[in-house]
Amino acid sequence: MGLAARFLEEKGFSTAVLTPTWEFHRAVGIPRQVAIQYPYGRLVGQVGDTKGQRGIVKEALAFLQASETPGAVRHLPNRWPEPPKETHWHPPEMSPIIAANLEAIKKARRR
């Protein structure tokens, strides 16, 4: 998503990316990020939580207006109400790239 934001910014659009993995900025150089510690697939909030979703979007809009530095990151204080194992963010089947790299993943964990 960082590359898409860069492309759009080069075309003259102001962008804000809402993401947990803000550290990819170091690989890509992302213009503006709003970092959120929510599970992938529900970055704006819980199903049906209109108030919570509005709050997240409003924070992103405020940051879009206020940010002055390329590469800016705003860390939101919001935290997901469930522990990781109860979020069920993952797909029903292991993704193909994970299945193809299980040994590398095990090796990374041992480091």
Place this chain on the structure above:
Amino acid sequence: MDNSEPIVDGFYFLPPGLAAWIQTFIPEHDFEGTIPWKPLEKPISETTFALVTSAGISCTGDTPFDMEREKSEPSWGDPTYRKIPRGVGETGIRVDHLHINTSYILQDINVILPIDRFAEFEEEGVIGRLADTHYSFYGFQWNGNGFLDQAVAPMAEQMAAEQVEAVFLTPA
């Protein structure tokens, strides 16, 4: 950093091995290249917005994102995009993505593409205008940047035609 809020742990929800593996793709040093930068030149309340997600959302009747090829070629991800009109409801979409649980988006599209929230903000005067067209591409792009030409470039053309000035993006 722009504030003193607690730092977000981007890998909090991932299993430790997967988190460690993904982090091997992130350099330890700061980004050293040029970062494109288009400051917002007017208040949010006068700005026209479009929304983009990489959640693999398509409208009913459109060609869905290609999951079958990725299953046989694990490093391939569909590089195309789909238009999503404002006002589309959960019954008008499908979601194809092999890296997330898509069921929540099918219950409430706003959890990843907050079209209804932006429409509310338009009505309340918080934003200037919400464009007629929004967009999804597919977040898994492991093999090159072809999606920039095949997805993001045509999206940008449509955004320009709709006088969009700012874009809110959510990855998946």
